[in-house]
Amino acid sequence: MLITAIRVAVGMNTVKIALTLLTIAITVGPLVYVVFIYRDNLVGLVLPPQFANLGQNLGQNMSNGNLSSSQFNITGSDFQMPQLVSAPQYNPDTGEFSLSLNVTNPLTNELSIDQLSVQIQSKDNNALVGNISIPQPINIQPGESSIINVTGIMPQDMFNQISGQNTGNIDVNNIILKNLNVVVGGIKIHFDEIDPSSIQSLGGL
Amino acid sequence: MERRINWFGLAAGIITLVVVVVSLFLPWWQLTIGDKLIQVNASPMNTNFGLLSLQFTIPLIWAWNLASILTFVAAGLVMLLYSVIPTKSYSKELLGFSYKKPIYALISFVAGLLVLVAIASFLGVSIPVMGSSNVALPTQFMPMGASISVLVSGSFQLPFWLAIVAAALCIAARLYHRRVAKVPKTGPETAASPTETMSTSVSA
Numbered sequence: 153m154l155i156t157a158i159r160v161a162v163g164m165n166t167v168k169i170a171l172t173l174l175t176i177a178i179t180v181g182p183l184v185y186v187v188f189i190y191r192d193n194l195v196g197l198v199l200p201p202q203f204a205n206l207g208q209n210l211g212q213n214m215s216n217g218n219l220s221s222s223q224f225n226i227t228g229s230d231f232q233m234p235q236l237v238s239a240p241q242y243n244p245d246t247g248e249f250s251l252s253l254n255v256t257n258p259l260t261n262e263l264s265i266d267q268l269s270v271q272i273q274s275k276d277n278n279a280l281v282g283n284i285s286i287p288q289p290i291n292i293q294p295g296e297s298s299i300i301n302v303t304g305i306m307p308q309d310m311f312n313q314i315s316g317q318n319t320g321n322i323d324v325n326n327i328i329l330k331n332l333n334v335v336v337g338g339i340k341i342h343f344d345e346i347d348p349s350s351i352q353s354l355g356g357l
Numbered sequence: 358m359e360r361r362i363n364w365f366g367l368a369a370g371i372i373t374l375v376v377v378v379v380s381l382f383l384p385w386w387q388l389t390i391g392d393k394l395i396q397v398n399a400s401p402m403n404t405n406f407g408l409l410s411l412q413f414t415i416p417l418i419w420a421w422n423l424a425s426i427l428t429f430v431a432a433g434l435v436m437l438l439y440s441v442i443p444t445k446s447y448s449k450e451l452l453g454f455s456y457k458k459p460i461y462a463l464i465s466f467v468a469g470l471l472v473l474v475a476i477a478s479f480l481g482v483s484i485p486v487m488g489s490s491n492v493a494l495p496t497q498f499m500p501m502g503a504s505i506s507v508l509v510s511g512s513f514q515l516p517f518w519l520a521i522v523a524a525a526l527c528i529a530a531r532l533y534h535r536r537v538a539k540v541p542k543t544g545p546e547t548a549a550s551p552t553e554t555m556s557t558s559v560s561a
Contacts, residue, residue, distance in 0.1 A: 167447040171435070171454040178427035186420035200406075200413040260410035261393050294410075338391035344502030 232256045237299060242311050247282065249311055250303045257292035265290040265300075267335040272306060273328045281327070282306030363443040365533045366452065369526035370436035373459050376519045377402065377429045385517040386470060388484065389510050399470065400516065401425040401462050425462060432458035436530070443537045452534055456527040463524045466517075485511045 190196040240251035257263040269285040284304035292298040310327070332343040384398035384405075396407035402425050405414040414422075436455035439448050470486065477484045481495035489510035496504055 167450045171450060174431060175428075175454070178431060179424050182420040182423035182427070183417075186416050190416060197417045198415055200415055202411055202413045264392055337394040339394065339505060339507040342504045346501055 232258065234300070240311070242308065244308050247305045247307060248303070249306060250301060253300045253302065254297055255290075255292060255300050256297040257294055260294045261337075262294060263290075263292045263337065265334070265336045267333055268302075270332040271330040272310070273330045275326045275328055280330075282310065361444055361537050363440045363452075363530055363533055363537045365526055366436050366440035366443065366456075366530035369456070369459075369523055369530045370433045370440055372519060372523040372526055373429055373433035373436060373455075376459070376516055376523050377426055377433065379519060380426075380516040383514045383516050385466060385520065386486075386511065386513050391507050399466075401466050402429065402516075428458050429462070431455075436527070440530070443534060448538065449534070452531060456531045459520060459523045459527050463520050466520075485509060487511055487513065 186197065187194075234253040234255045237252040237254050240249055242249045265286065266289045267286070270283065271280055272282040272284070273279065274281050282305045284302060284306075287301060287303055290298060290300050327348065329346040329348065330344070332341075332346055334341045380400050380402040382403075383400075384403065385400040388397040388399070390396070393407070394409060398405050398407070400422070402422050404418050404422055405412055407413075432455040435451050439451035439455060442448055443452075474484050474486055481497075483490065483492055489508060491506050492509045493504065493506040499505065
């Protein structure tokens with residue numbers, strides 16, 4: 153009777169010890185494994201490898217003085233700058249302009265731009281000199297390209313400046329973008345005011 | 358001779374293993390920002406993040422996920438083993454090991470989620486645990502008078518509800534253990550007792 157009781161007690165303890173060791177092994181094991189893998193780069197434990205590569209690319213580009221967006225590969229496919237489809241159209245009588253851009257969606261998700269509008273103000277006299285907007289929402293399927301029409305009103309000098317026919321009368325750095333509203337991918341972004349010259353200086357352009 | 362089975366434990370073991378399999382493909386809780394621009398797939402077993410088309414995880418979280426998978430698998434298997442031998446001397450040890458794991462995991466996950474939401478709320482960002490809402494980012498972090506608002510939706514997925522079922526069955530298995538592990542008395546009165554009729558024991 154006593155021997156049986158001892159055997160039972162030993163058996164229970166054995167099971168208990170085995171289960172405790174199992175708990176420790178399966179809890180600590182993966183952690184030790186990952187720490188061992190990243191022993192030379194402990195920051196990598198909390199920084200995803202994709203972002204570590206992105207940080208390296210960014211560092212190299214900044215050291216080269218090159219901040220071109222096409223250098224970044226966060227989406228797994230190279231981002232392409234929008235291409236002008238044809239020469240921008242401008243009506244000097246009304247100041248209305250329109251241009252078409254070919255935009256490629258590098259994402260694996262549908263890209264939707266529901267709204268894009270901005271007012272252009274002169275720095276000299278704070279006068280409203282024009283506006284830019286897209287007349288209708290845009291949906292671009294993953295990996296596909298679409299033509300985006302951009303319309304607006306602006307002075308001819310500014311139009312010439314932007315369209316590459318620089319007449320020298322208006323400095324693009326002398327304007328301020330007001331009330332920029334963008335709705336892209338379900339995110340509403342509003343800027344009260346953007347100074348293009350400050351963006352250029354930030355980009356080192 | 359009568360062979361007893363803890364049916365609640367058997368069900369708990371099976372559901373626990375099902376939770377593991379389903380959790381490999383679906384998160385317990387998903388947060389979607391914008392039109393799937395950013396996704397947070399939170400789960401004790403497969404937490405990952407989506408930024409645009411990029412899916413990534415954090416190695417430390419991956420290790421924690423792997424530990425959780427192993428823990429759940431061990432708990433499920435041990436619970437199954439216990440269920441068919443609930444009257445052995447060491448069965449209570451097996452039960453004690455296995456029934457707590459899904460419960461602790463569930464409580465830890467919900468607690469962690471609530472803490473994260475509370476921290477976000479403290480920073481001025483209101484994250485919906487369930488449902489959708491327009492979330493405006495705090496303007497003090499925005500340059501040039503910018504304001505950003507985005508549709509954010511959070512939802513619990515199938516594995517979370519399965520985990521609740523598994524946890525409930527684990528509790529039931531623990532409670533039922535007292536009855537199933539009780540040494541049966543011999544005699545005609547116990548064989549005819551209503552509790553034994555309801556019992557899930559089967560004849561060997």
